[in-house]
Amino acid sequence: MGRPLSPHSAQVIDLATVRQRHQARKCVIRLAPELDGLEMVYQLAANPDTLYGLPILAWGLRDDGDVVGLVPWMEGLSACSELDSHENGHFIGYRDPETDEIFDTPPEHKYAELVAAAEYFEYEASKDVTLIQQLPDTLGTHALCMNHPDSPWCMKPVFGWRLYSDGSVEALLADEEKAQMTPILLGDACLYDARSRHQTVYFFQRHIANRILEEDPATLEALAMMVVPCDEDQEDA
Structure with missing residues (x-):
């Protein structure tokens, strides 16, 4: 229950601020x-x-x-x-x-x-978005990355996840051309946030990703049904 407002003090409530605070609590x-x-x-x-x-x-x-x-x-x-x-x-x-x-x-x-x-x-609150934590991906997660509906997609392994101070969590992918050591570990300079370079990203379990890479017909058909509506929505927007 919220604290009742005093009848002796008029207060203007900014609904946008209330919504932001409610979202921040999550x-x-x-x-x-x-x-x-x-x-x-x-x-x-x-x-x-x-x-x-x-x-x-x-x-x-x-x-x-x-x-x-x-x-x-x-x-x-x-x-x-x-x-x-x-x-x-x-x-x-x-x-x-x-x-x-x-x-x-x-x-x-x-x-x-x-x-x-x-x-x-x-961690102390800051106006700037800062890196809070990094976790390695232990599931073999893969990211299907697309930059435009008509451009080729690519499937990349997810090496980890970054938690930022605004509550956002970003997947870490590798720029193979910049990789200097193997295996690739958290903290390597070749890693980047997936959405910093790719317009659309979908995540798949390892066995599903392998089916996509092997171009399994049934899996590709299901993938097309999932991705095409999103492309159409972007065009309508």
């Missing part, structure tokens, strides 16, 4: 990698009798104290609990593969880890 302020194999469980409307599992990349602590599981999904690193698409998937819960247990809230140990880390580092 910003991710700290990440913790998922290293125990926990999964997101989701369901497709086309096959409601089947549940699907997707490995969780990381857990995120939001400014309002909530903790959410995060997975590379469509065009970004998405909160599992907010995936609710008729076509692409509806969140059911989290799953521990070792016990087969399905639960609907993040594990307590991840909450404790994130809160402790956020309190320890306690």
Whole structure:
């Protein structure tokens, strides 16, 4: 409940500012990698009798104290609990593969880890957007990159993820021509934020990315159905 305004003091409420503050409360302020194999469980409307599992990349602590599981999904690193698409998937819960247990809230140990880390580092607020944290990608995620509907697409491995002070999370791709050492690691100068160079980016699991690279007909057909509507929307805009 909000604090009631005093009848003795008139106040002008800027609705845009209120919306910005509400959105800011959902910003991710700290990440913790998922290293125990926990999964997101989701369901497709086309096959409601089947549940699907997707490995969780990381857990995120939001400014309002909530903790959410995060997975590379469509065009970004998405909160599992907010995936609710008729076509692409509806969140059911989290799953521990070792016990087969399905639960609907993040594990307590991840909450404790994130809160402790956020309190320890306690970054100061700044008007400038600054780098807060970097995580390696442990899932073999790939990014399909396009700069124009008519230009060729390219599939690139994701090497990591950067969390910025404004709550944005960007995928890290490599400029192979600038790579000086292998393997490529976080901090290497050849890495760049995906959307700093590519107009459109979609993220895929490793096995799906390999099917695309192998030009599997069924996978390419599904990809065309997913990408073409977005191109049409951009043209209409």
